Amino acid sequence: SFALTQPPSLSVSPGQTATIPCSGDKLGDKFVCWYQQRPGQSPVLIISQNTKRPSGVPERFSGSISGNTATLTITETQALDEADYYCHSWDTTTGAVFGGGTKLTVL
Amino acid sequence: EVQLVESGGGLVQPGGSLRLSCAVSGFTISGYDMHWVRQATGKGLQWVSTLAFAGDTYYRVSVRGRFTISREDAKNSLHLQMDSLTAGDTAVYYCVRSSGKSDAFDIWGQGTLVTVSS
Numbered sequence: 001s002f003a004l005t006q007p008p009s010l011s012v013s014p015g016q017t018a019t020i021p022c023s024g025d026k027l028g029d030k031f032v033c034w035y036q037q038r039p040g041q042s043p044v045l046i047i048s049q050n051t052k053r054p055s056g057v058p059e060r061f062s063g064s065i066s067g068n069t070a071t072l073t074i075t076e077t078q079a080l081d082e083a084d085y086y087c088h089s090w091d092t093t094t095g096a097v098f099g100g101g102t103k104l105t106v107l
Numbered sequence: 108e109v110q111l112v113e114s115g116g117g118l119v120q121p122g123g124s125l126r127l128s129c130a131v132s133g134f135t136i137s138g139y140d141m142h143w144v145r146q147a148t149g150k151g152l153q154w155v156s157t158l159a160f161a162g163d164t165y166y167r168v169s170v171r172g173r174f175t176i177s178r179e180d181a182k183n184s185l186h187l188q189m190d191s192l193t194a195g196d197t198a199v200y201y202c203v204r205s206s207g208k209s210d211a212f213d214i215w216g217q218g219t220l221v222t223v224s225s
Contacts, residue, residue: 001168033211035152042201042218043152048211086152090209095165096142096154 002091004099011105018074020102022087025068030089032070034063037101038083047072074104082106109133109214111202116219123192127219129185129202136178140205141185142212143176145198145221155200156187159207169195192223 004024012018022032034047045054047063050070060081062073074081087099115127127143143155156176157165164176175188185202199218205211 031209031211035212037152042215043212044215045211045213048213054211054213084151088152088212095167096144096157096212098144098152098154101151 002089002094002097004087004089004097006085006087006099006102008100009103009105011107012074012077014077014079014106016077018077018081018104020072020074020085020087020104022070022072022099023068024089024097027068027070027089028065030091032063032065033088034061034070034072035086035088036081036083037086043086077104077106079106109204111204111214111216113200113202113216113219116200116221118222118224119192120225121193121223123223124188124190125192125221127187127189127200127202127221129216131183131185131202131204134204136183136185137180140207140210141176141178142203142205143185143187144201144203144212144215145196146201146218147198150198153198158185189221192221194223197221197223 031049035043036046037043046057050065051063060075084101086101110132112130140159142157158176173191177186201218202216203212204214
């Protein structure tokens with residue numbers, strides 16, 4: 001069945017750029033979304049349709065896709081960006097699929 | 108204000124049943140695809156079920172035949188009937204909205220905790 005793969009964790013220094021990959025079979029043929037989930041809170045949509053940033057999401061967050069890998073990029077990373085990040089797509093056979101999540105640590 | 112408020116979670120024994128509800132305000136539920144997504148403690152997000160605005164339903168394999176998603180247009184509410192529950196169903200269940208089943212999940216509720224234990 002369709003699956004999305006993310007690294008379980010990533011560390012970045014404040015002010016640096018964080019890059020979170022998400023890979024899946026034929027992912028380039030699908031739309032990918034990204035969500036941020038802070039501890040104890042519900043997920044929040046930060047990127048839709050591979051690259052679109054909803055209103056209110058800082059420009060520091062951007063999405064891209066190349067081949068079978070989608071990427072979430074956070075520039076000028078801040079302490080408040082410390083959270084879990086999930087990629088998401090839809091497969092006609094499997095249904096909605098989330099990546100395993102990447103825990104971003106800013107230190 | 109657009110808001111999703113889940114209710115109905117609690118402690119249930121293995122093999123038991125539970126019905127979750129999601130009260131929707133700020134938009135008409137029949138015009139959107141609605142979903143249930145769950146998250147076990149310390150684990151990732153897991154899609155459970157989708158009810159498309161046209162009425163078609165989708166389930167992850169592990170809940171198919173045990174869970175039923177439905178909506179109550181008059182009350183602008185979404186439901187999830189969960190039967191034959193197992194410990195593996197223990198999680199926070201989120202009610203979620205999207206404009207289409209393959210579209211972004213743009214609005215999330217605060218979640219309701221379901222614990223399956225004897």
